[in-house]
Amino acid sequence: MKSEERNTNFTKYTRSQLALRNGQDKTSIWIAYKGYIYDVTESRLWKKGLHYEHWAGQDLTEELADAPHSAEVFRKFSVIGILI
Template sequence: MATGNPQPATDSLPEYSRAQLALRNGQDRDEVWVSYQGLIYDVTRSRLWRRGNHYEHWAGQDLTRELEVDAPHTPNVFDRFPVIGRLKTTAASAKS
């Protein structure tokens, strides 16, 4: 599905740690970022993510598990947002 928002190749994206992602929660800084399936999306311009939350979900974190269980929409909802990075994985998080 073409969205008019071309995404960069994922291997060329910068990596961010969970701590760096957590700072982009819409409260500590103006940026509002979320991670889904290892990619980080900038949802700052979305009116639905104002103040860093969208219903029961909070920005600044990896939403993969939450959305697999509790999302009324499909994962392609993220197609409308720019991918700005990759979430760094650690040996501990890769095992879980």
């Protein structure tokens, strides 16, 4: 777990606000996992908001079970908020 994940002073975002960061509506590309919102804008794997069959701007917690990787992948990205 990243040290910033222990910080409780993150900005809180709704699902509607997260949905706007889908790679289509705004330049930021965000995804949520286990209540945290990650900025994946710089990832070449999330360009245009699509990573294989997964779309940005969503909570991907339940979809991780189908991924070929573990939750460790989120360590590469900065936590920028909390999903409420």
